[in-house]
Amino acid sequence: MDTWATWTTQGIIAGAGGATTVEVGVITGDLTVHTMWADEEARVTVQYTGASDWYTLQGSPVPAPDEATGRAIHQQAVRAVQAGGGAVVGPLD
Numbered sequence: 001m002d003t004w005a006t007w008t009t010q011g012i013i014a015g016a017g018g019a020t021t022v023e024v025g026v027i028t029g030d031l032t033v034h035t036m037w038a039d040e041e042a043r044v045t046v047q048y049t050g051a052s053d054w055y056t057l058q059g060s061p062v063p064a065p066d067e068a069t070g071r072a073i074h075q076q077a078v079r080a081v082q083a084g085g086g087a088v089v090g091p092l093d
Contacts, residue, residue, distance in 0.1 A: 004038035005067050007074040010049050015084025019046050021055035026086055033057070033078050037070025044077045044089045057081075058088040 010032045018028035030049045035042050041061040045054040057077060064070040072092055080087035 003067070004036065005070060006034065006036045007071060008032060008034045009074070009078050012049075012078060012081050014081050014087070017084040017086045019081045019084075019087040020058040021046060022058055022060075023055045027055065028084075031081055033074065033081055035070060035074035035077065037064055037067055037073075040065050042070040042073040042089075044073065046081065059090045062089055062091055 012031045012033060014028045014031050018026045019031060020026050027046065032047050032049045035044045040063065042064040044057040044060040046057050047054045062073050064073055073089065076092060077089045080089065
C-alpha cells in the first residue's frame with residue numbers, strides 16, 4: 001500500500017431508520033463516518049460519536065480507483081447516513 005487517505009465526519013444525526021452495519025445491524029443517533037481509501041477501495045465505517053467501537057457500513061468496501069473517488073464515496077456515505085432509511089454505501093451514482 002503506497003498511497004492512502006482518510007476522511008472523518010463527526011456529529012452526523014442519522015435520519016429515521018439509521019445506518020445498517022455488518023456487525024450489529026442498524027444504528028441510529030449521533031454518528032461519525034470514517035472512510036479509509038487504500039488499494040483502490042474505500043472502506044467505510046461508522047460509530048456512535050465519542051464511542052470506541054467502529055462498525056463496517058453495509059456495502060463496504062467499495063471500489064475506488066483513485067483518491068478523488070474515495071473522497072466522493074465518503075461524502076455519499078455521509079449523505080446516506082443523514083437520510084437514514086437503513087443507509088448503506090455503494091459505488092457512486
